[in-house]
Amino acid sequence: MKMEFDLRMTQEQKLIMTQQMQMSVKILQMTNMEMQSYITKEIEENPILETEKKSKEKKDDIDYKELIKYLDDDFNYSNKNYYVNNEEEVSPFTFISAKKSLKEYLIEQVIDLNLSESLKYLCMYIVEDIDSRGYLYTNKNILAEELNVEISTVEEALKVIHSLDPPGIGGVNLIECLKIQLNKKQITDKEIYLIVENYLQSMADNKYAVIAKELNISIQEAQRYGDIIKTLEPKPSRGFYTGEETNYISPEAHIKKINDEYFVIMNNDEIPKLNINKTYKNIIYNDEDEKTVKYVKDKINSALFLIKSINQRESTIFRILTKLVEVQRDYFDMGEKYLKPLTLKELAEMLQIHESTVSRAIRDKYVYTDKGTIKIKDLFITGIAQNNYDDNVSTLIIKKEIKNIVESEDSKKPYSDQKICDLLKEKNFNISRRTVAKYREELEIKSSSKRKRY
Structure with a gap:
């Protein structure tokens, strides 16, 4: 070779x-x-x-x-x-307000209350254990051990914390956070507390028939309780600077x-x-x-x-x-x-x-x-062909049409994605059912089964 x-x-x-x-x-x-x-x-x-x-x-x-x-x-x-x-007058920073620290805001309220010095000290100590969501990440037993005080004393301080603004502050989890807010609104119906404790996921899935049956109430009543719960704030710290937020807009x-x-x-x-x-x-x-x-x-x-x-x-x-x-x-x-x-x-x-x-x-x-x-x-928009026209229509216009259709529907019989698709075609918008579903989700509009009202 x-x-x-x-x-x-x-x-x-x-x-x-x-x-x-x-x-x-x-x-x-x-x-x-x-x-x-x-x-x-x-x-x-x-x-x-x-x-x-x-x-x-x-x-x-x-x-x-x-x-x-x-x-x-x-x-x-x-x-x-x-x-x-x-x-200076055209600076966008003119329109952006500084965020106040959540903990600073809470401590200011504690100082202004007519409390004993020892109770104020305990409340301010607890404030330092509140996380970026507004939840208390240390339970009352550990707090009592750390400070060498009775659990009843810690509970007294927690009662003060729960009375502060924003509503729901100092709960150990989502359930307690929501219950604190209900208490503050002076809502006493036991059924709404049971829904918060046991049926939050069912409520999110719009399964009010299941909730109604298990609590022995009407579907309409279950849905009314669900509407009240949805007005509550799951994250009490929202709107305050917590030390972990970096999403400022400049x-x-x-x-x-x-x-x-x-x-x-x-x-x-x-x-x-x-x-x-x-x-x-x-x-x-x-x-x-x-x-x-x-x-x-x-x-x-x-x-x-x-x-x-x-x-x-x-x-x-x-x-x-x-x-x-x-x-x-x-x-x-x-x-x-x-x-x-x-x-x-x-x-x-x-x-x-x-x-x-x-x-x-x-x-x-x-x-x-x-x-x-x-x-x-948002100034960049893809186009969709419109029947009988040579030019394109922006997706923003399509989304607005979808939003208008949903807002005008019968809440007892909400439109399916296919029905929305058919209604859009009647208006000369050439769009598929799959695209309707995509835009609906981008608009944060729930599916027809979750939009249904009883």
Whole structure:
């Protein structure tokens, strides 16, 4: 057997995701709140970086063009082509109120009550054991052991806690939470307490016939009790800051109409403006220690790329919002009914950028408009063919039709998904039963069996 070795050159296309590319993508999809935290962390880790507020030198005092000559990477910065929000009256933060801590709110109430000092102390101790839902995660026996007091003393303190606002606070579980609220409403019917204790799942499944039979009451009466229970709050802490919540909304921009023209005003007041510390420039010019110079160069490279990525993020979001305002002008003028079908891909083609760039740039981001704070993603709507018409209808319009149909139905005989589908076709909307079910669930409308009223 003769073995031959052959040397050949082949061309291969390969995408390599560098660390800088990863950081750029990561920054693009960050929300304003995430950007604040990320930049703060970068400032702590990179001594080259500082905020403009800390910098005593003006930005123009640093000769960046000269400085960049000493760096390994070549950065090309273009002028910003977007509006910056420097006006306090248009800041979306004007419309967002600060959340009060739940525990602070509870302790304030305890202090104002006419209680003995020992009982106040015990109540405040118990408040510290209330979790993010508003439930007490330590039972009364353990509390009594920890504090070396009688269980009756703990029960007295718990009675005080249960009397506080918000209703239901301090229950050890959902059942006790709901019972506390019923007590506060002075509801004494034993049947409603039995439903809370034993039939919550049956109530959720609309099985009032089963509940009625077991409690020996009418179906209508069982359903009336169910309606009362549904008005109660299963999570008493809702609306308060608990220390675990991170879902604040900080709109990326304000879309404002001025003289019949819409402007995109970027909301970047809360994002720290970055500078490069001038002190390190001298190290590059004067320091003969190669390791020190290399360290500073690396840190400046990193800092410059961060600044570039932040600017690029803001520019990309601005371009997307500007194009959205242009395409969806009728929506901003006249409302949801006039929202045009538009996909991420279509907008990406208009801007000559990749679809994934648009997707990342709008992810979990909001804008403030004259119609309130809206999710940017909601301005993208897929279209559905409408019979006898050449154009498409947005899914938003279809969903509104479904909602209207459900609201007008006989609650004793609610429409099935197939019936809703048939009614939509009568209105020239070409949609399948499966799609009706999907949109109904997205609208958080229950199935026909769970909508039935007795």
